Amino acid sequence: MESLLIQKSSKYAMSVWIHDKLGWDNFLEGRVCASWFHLRQDDILKRKLRRSAGKWMKGLMRRLLQITHQQWTYRNATVHLKMKDGRTTAQHETILSEILECAYVDPDDLLAKHCVSQCPFGHVPCNECAIGPIRA
DSSP: OOOOOSOTTSTTHHHHHHHHHHOHHHHHTTOOOHHHHHHHHHHHHHHTOSOOHHHHHHHHHHHHHHHHHHHHHHHHHHHTOBOTTSOBHHHHHHHHHHHHHHTTSOGGGSOGGGSGGGOTTOOOOOTTSTTOOOOO
16 A cells, blocks of 8 residues: 655654554544654644644544444444334335335236235235235
């Protein structure tokens, strides 16, 4: 991979290199290179701010953990959350995509497995189903 650092001897170069070696997973779990703390502390002193590098670092770690938790919650809701009928969101999306594929197909051209008698919502069966034709 090509380095994007312009000055490889800058005060940020070592922090970037160490951070890169720690990896993305460690970063999102709040494991941040200590040199970022020192760089922020120097910046605060240079700009004469009334903040603390420790509070900044705690805030950064808190925000990173919030991002990780939001990703985890979204994944669990998408993959594992069961709706009223016992299906996951992914299963509902699959059913919806199949319905949309069949929306413009002539009902007489549908295969038996796509007939509404197989519908998980209990809709009226079509003429091609094993149950038989619809009676008015």
